Amino acid sequence: MATTASKMSSYVAVYSTIVNITKCLKTVLPNIQFQEVSPGSGDEDNLLTKAEIIVADNDLLGMHLYNLPAAKWVQGTWAGVETVLQHYDVSKPKPTFTITRFSNYFLGCMMGEYVIASIVNHERNLMPVYENQQCSLWNRDGKISNHRSISDLTIGILGAGTIGTDIAKLLKTLRARVWGLVHTVPKDEKRSPYVDEYRLNSDLPDLLQNCDYVINVLPSTVDTAGVLNGDMLKHCAKRQAVFMNIGRGTVIKEEDLVAALNKGWLSAAILDVFETEPLPPSSSLWTMPQVKITPHVSGCSRPQDVAMFFKENLVRFQSSQPLECVLDLDKGY
Known part of the structure; x- marks a missing residue:
């Protein structure tokens, strides 16, 4: 799987329902163009298929796992990856892009x-x-x-x-x-x-x-x-x-x-x-x-934390360094 990029595409797609996540991403990376992609919107497929880098909720990513032809790296916003794995089909060619979990x-x-x-x-x-x-x-x-x-x-x-x-x-x-x-x-x-x-x-x-x-x-x-x-x-x-x-x-x-x-x-x-x-x-x-x-709140995906984690991984991505928390689809984590 690719973990590097010689140059970035024109935008980073943000495909998430987490409130204020795009705002937080823009705050920590003011020189990067972020494009919000609203789930269920008419231009959803068009924006995602062109993006090389995507920040996405894991359940939303799962539904598009085999329809991201330009993607090189997708940063998930959750630690749990069950909703990605349920769409993974071993009989199909494995996605060529890297997926990283929000963790660390x-x-x-x-x-x-x-x-x-x-x-x-x-x-x-x-x-x-x-x-x-x-x-x-x-x-x-x-x-x-x-x-x-x-x-x-x-x-x-x-x-x-x-x-x-x-x-x-x-x-x-x-x-x-x-x-x-x-x-x-x-x-x-x-x-x-x-x-x-x-x-x-x-x-x-x-x-x-x-x-x-x-x-x-x-x-x-x-x-x-x-x-x-x-x-x-x-x-x-x-x-x-x-x-x-x-x-x-x-x-x-x-x-x-x-x-x-x-x-x-x-x-x-x-x-x-x-x-x-x-x-x-x-x-x-x-x-x-x-x-x-408690209602599954011990570790929440706060937008400011996801943004900082993405920023740290982006530095690695741009300098051809290994990314943190890479998902192994075959191992399931």
């Missing part, structure tokens, strides 16, 4: 903030504190004052890649012990100083047995789908771990997660992603007292 430290830091905030809120039991305030009640009972610190915790990260390592860095700053699940254990010189223990996917039960929190950051791929299904979470029972899912809901069936909570293998779950989204009102997760739910 932009999402890693944001998702790390979510992790830290969620752990602190859970360990300090802050929700009752807010409720007490409404009743003018000064109450320091239970975990409100007698709680675990992050430095007391061993935290396992399922998917210790770019984002996972950024999360580990924040956790290590607060002196947590961090375990990371990986495809391949890195060589000594490439090991992250923020990961204390690496475990291969085949050693998942060992990680689950030794962690107080298990944080899923894995993408949705053939290899990761259902990795926690069945009774896998029984290995969390020893420490009654808290399960946090900020990766993808496909790692576990909802019924298996509910069972793990009901059996006491998990003491709680903090969930931002789900097997079905939006989470249906009929889901029993809504009413389980040990579950906290």
Whole structure:
């Protein structure tokens, strides 16, 4: 796939529904001409087929995957690529342009903030504190004052890649012990100083047995789908771990997660992603007292962040350097 350009085309097409994304792109790259392409507009196909560089929402890109003859590089605005992959047909010639995901430290830091905030809120039991305030009640009972610190915790990260390592860095700053699940254990010189223990996917039960929190950051791929299904979470029972899912809901069936909570293998779950989204009102997760739910917001594609990431990748593109976060269509990430 091409990752370089001898010269830029007359414009960069912006094919996105993210509010203010074109404005943010123009702010950080005032000398570049950006052409908004509105989904469903009459000139949509005409503008996209002529563009060499495109900034696009992943779902919109997927629908045009085989109809971008001039494209050399497409920068996606999301980290998740399922909506691109569902249009990828291995029987057809592979697209010749490079696709890059929006990820790197932009999402890693944001998702790390979510992790830290969620752990602190859970360990300090802050929700009752807010409720007490409404009743003018000064109450320091239970975990409100007698709680675990992050430095007391061993935290396992399922998917210790770019984002996972950024999360580990924040956790290590607060002196947590961090375990990371990986495809391949890195060589000594490439090991992250923020990961204390690496475990291969085949050693998942060992990680689950030794962690107080298990944080899923894995993408949705053939290899990761259902990795926690069945009774896998029984290995969390020893420490009654808290399960946090900020990766993808496909790692576990909802019924298996509910069972793990009901059996006491998990003491709680903090969930931002789900097997079905939006989470249906009929889901029993809504009413389980040990579950906290957020609507897939742990790592949002903020327009100013997408613009800065595109700017950094554009510098690489124009200087024939490898781009960051290139999507491998065959691997699925």
